[in-house]
Amino acid sequence: MNTILIKNISLKNRIVDVLIEGNVFKQIEPEIKDVNADKIIDGTNRAIIQPFYNMHTHSSMTLLRGYGDDMRLFEWLSEYIWPEEAKLTAEDIYNGTRLAIVEMIRSGTVFFLDMYWHHQEIIRAAQEMKVRASVGVTFIEERGKKEIEDNIKFINNFKSPSNRITINVAPHAIYTVGKDLYQELYLISKVRGLKLNTHLAETVNEVNDCKKANNNLTPTEYLESIGVLDENTIAAHCVHLTEHDAEILSSKGVTLVHNPCANMKLASGAFNVPLINKYDCRVCLGTDGTSSNNNLSMLEEMKFAALLAKVSYHDTSLLSANQVFAWATKNGAETMGLNAGKIKEGMLADCLIVNLNNDRLIPNNNLISNWVYSADSRCIETVICDGNILMENYIIPNEEEILEKAKRKIS
Ligand SMILES: [Zn+2]
Incomplete structure (x- = not known):
């Protein structure tokens, strides 16, 4: 089963490791050791938040x-x-x-x-x-x-x-x-x-x-x-x-x-x-x-x-x-009856990795307040849905081709 380990990331002001196995959050702990994950993401200066x-x-x-x-x-x-x-x-x-x-x-x-x-x-x-x-x-x-x-x-x-x-x-x-x-x-x-x-x-x-x-x-x-x-x-x-x-x-x-x-x-x-x-x-x-x-x-x-x-x-x-x-x-x-919408063990692995060094999120007095009133999409670095990475470090596969094909002008 595909595994992703996100290290040292802020979850509700706590620094944790998050292990995704297949399409669920398998483990969320202050430190997860002895896991041979397929992919490791460094969460330093980043927060994990529901999408x-x-x-x-x-x-x-x-x-x-x-x-x-x-x-x-x-x-x-x-x-x-x-x-x-x-x-x-x-x-x-x-x-x-x-x-x-x-x-x-x-x-x-x-x-x-x-x-x-x-x-x-x-x-x-x-x-x-x-x-x-x-x-x-x-x-x-x-x-x-x-x-x-x-x-x-x-x-x-x-x-x-x-x-x-x-x-x-x-x-x-x-x-x-x-x-x-x-x-x-x-x-x-x-x-x-x-x-x-x-x-x-x-x-x-x-x-x-x-x-x-x-x-x-x-x-x-x-x-x-x-x-x-x-x-x-x-x-x-x-x-x-x-x-x-x-x-x-x-x-x-x-x-x-x-x-x-x-x-x-x-x-x-x-x-x-x-x-x-x-x-x-x-x-x-x-x-x-x-x-x-x-x-x-x-x-x-x-x-x-x-x-x-x-x-x-x-x-x-x-x-x-x-x-x-x-x-x-x-x-x-x-x-929609999805076991999702929260970052919690056992729930479906849908999440965003947010860059806390973005100007719109500084200072981080209250992430949810910043998220609603200040943030824009530049703050979102990585997007995971159902355990699949849809955007990593701002890169979406095939984006250029998709944008090119949609440049349909109304005549
Ligand atoms: Zn409508």
């Missing part, structure tokens, strides 16, 4: 980065994004996903929950680059019966290429998927033991349209009324929630995914942190797609989340560094 689990993105939208920015939402979608998305080929999606994964690895993310087209290409890219992924098989009713049938067939016949890759059932949103299909997809997700991944309550328009069409029910109340909310459901955005909505989401065990950068850039609104704290909802963090962010850095996402909460509710104590760090790391791993 990020990006719980909502559309990875290959990297190809649309910087296209049609600063437009009004509907104009942006209808005149820029949707027509351009329609032109993306399977090969484009593969190349865009690989670019996204380079960006994720460099900024410390080892897992992403995706929702997009050409799911096979996203699976191929994630498998090749050895990250973890839950790839959405995405449903939009307007795309026609044939695609819906093909998607369902794909879900029913899916065999994962590795323990790192799974799929999820992704009805896009209540305004693109009707009641019958939502319910059918919910049942399929139950039978197959897969997550149901959807957008929810992202904009005021969505709420108003839903109320108009459904007897004054909010989007959350509507989904509850059709019976598709439970601990298997992952709902992205959840910006516009009432007290009753938060109560439903909490009691049903739904996972909420906060995407502060996209919510700010698209002027959707501010995630109601006091409300979700009050009802003790489970929350994770996501970047959303690149065209509404415009990058995939979970470091930035944590900072924006904390600042947006503080300024929106005039409360500097709201959404502490520790709380938002948990949203970005262990909450995601837990939601």
